[in-house]
Amino acid sequence: xxxxxxxxxxxxxxxxxxxxxxxxxTVGALLRGLVETYPDLGRHLFNEQGKLRNFVNVYVGDxxxxxxxxxxxxxxxxxxxxxxxxxxxxxx
Numbered sequence: 001x002x003x004x005x006x007x008x009x010x011x012x013x014x015x016x017x018x019x020x021x022x023x024x025x026t027v028g029a030l031l032r033g034l035v036e037t038y039p040d041l042g043r044h045l046f047n048e049q050g051k052l053r054n055f056v057n058v059y060v061g062d063x064x065x066x067x068x069x070x071x072x073x074x075x076x077x078x079x080x081x082x083x084x085x086x087x088x089x090x091x092x
Contacts, residue, residue, distance in 0.1 A: 001021045001022065001023055001077055002021070002022060002023075002024055002030055002075045002076075002077065002078075002079045002080070002081055003019055003020070003021050003079070003080045003081070004019065004020050004021075004022065004030055004031075004034055004080075004081045004082070004083065005018065005019050005080065005081070005082045005083065006018055006019065006020065006041075006083060007083055007084060007085055009085060010041060010044055010083065010085070013038055013040040013041045013044060014034075014037075014038045014041060015038065017038075020034060020037065020038075022034065022037070024075060025074060025075060026071065026072055026073060026074055026075060027058060027060060027065050027070075027071050027072070027073045027075060027081060028070075028071030028072060030075060030081055031045060031046075031052070031058070031071070044056075045083070052071065054086075055085060055086040056083060056084075056085055056086070057083075057084040057085070057086060058081060058082070058083055058084070059081065059082045059084060060073055060075065060079055060080075060081050061079065061080060
């Protein structure tokens with residue numbers, strides 16, 4: 001069972017949960033399982049075409065899935081997956 005950590009900004013869509021454990025073989029399956037459990041998270045993670053939004057960064061351990069196999073990245077039962085939304089803004 002893999003653990004997925006949910007950032008503070010998205011916890012209002014996951015019933016306040018900071019971590020969820022789910023059975024999944026890949027990062028994509030884990031994220032879709034998360035959205036099945038907490039449907040309101042879906043629009044914040046995926047675009048209308050079902051692709052992971054550009055500003056959502058996903059890590060397996062310390063590795064960005066963009067540099068691994070993307071959503072096809074395989075998971076081990078001890079893996080921790082982190083959702084890290086990109087932060088932008090500030091004064092120039």
